[in-house]
Amino acid sequence: MSADLRGVRGFFQRLLAERTQQEIEQGLTPTLEDFPPSVPWRDTPGTISPEEVDRRWDILDVGMSVRHQLIDAMTREQMNSYGKNIENFIGTVKLPIGLAGPLRVRGLFANGDFYVPLATSEAALVASYSRGAQAITKAGGCTAAMIWEGVTRAPVFVFNNLVEIGKFMAWASEHADTFKGIAASTTRHGRLIRTCFNVEGNHIYLIFEFITGDASGQNMVTIATDAVCR
CATH class of the missing domain: 3.30.70.420 (Hydroxymethylglutaryl-CoA reductase, class I/II, NAD/NADP-binding domain)
Structure with a gap:
């Protein structure tokens, strides 16, 4: 994306007001020393090893409370079910879920009224989806036909x-x-x-x-x- 002259000038003025050019260059120079430990990845494909999960947590500078939030008892019990979906697994997080709808669909395959659960932390998103779905439903529903897929x-x-x-x-x-x-x-x-x-x-x-x-x-x-x- 292009940047105009005024925006570029303003950016550099703000940047140089906080640090010197030498400090900026030093911070942008690649370094080839003091590498942190690599993330352990020894799980058998399709499985997740509890021992490897613990090894990954051991390289993080966080307290046990954070670990227990992301790798709770239920997550430990079910972790192997994620084996084919993620690498370097360390836990799960919870997101708030809102319900939008109803959405009336008149299609060749999906045909009926549907409620849609949406996981998000963006305020007003579910409300917007729900208003749109209700408006479509009150207009008789959306008509959909897939003539080809690929x-x-x-x-x-x-x-x-x-x-x-x-x-x-x-x-x-x-x-x-x-x-x-x-x-x-x-x-x-x-x-x-x-x-x-x-x-x-x-x-x-x-x-x-x-x-x-x-x-x-x-x-x-x-x-x-x-x-x-x-």
Whole structure:
């Protein structure tokens, strides 16, 4: 984002009023000494070890009261259920939850009146959502129809000229089923359904289109695409 001249001048005036130029440069200079300990990460993939959780807490300069708030008895009991969702686990936090609605949906699949729980600490957010949902409901509901779903990734390949791009396109088009098999080997839930081409100069993008079941699938399709490219 650009900054105008007046804003830049004001920023530097405020900055130099608090410290010298030498202090600023020193604070911005990278240092290669006195590294703090790295966060321990030895959990078996898909599991969380209580011993490793305690080791991570041991490197933090906080009191036991903070630890007990984030790693309470229920969290310790259920921590292994988070094993596939987070790394370097140290605990859980609670957020206030508000209820918005009702929201009337008239769709091909979702059809009915819904109340929506929202976890947030932003004041007025739930109230705004709730007013909007109620207005939509009193107007008869929102109509929704999904005609297509998919998640795409578009790796780019660079060649010297159009002839090389043409040869690559011919090769890739003959291996579309191979690409699908490689992608399928990385996930049980996602599926590569289509490969498209987009040429820009000496660049060609392979546009891989996936369906990912009930998941958003952002990591899923990235991993699958990486496997295909390799």
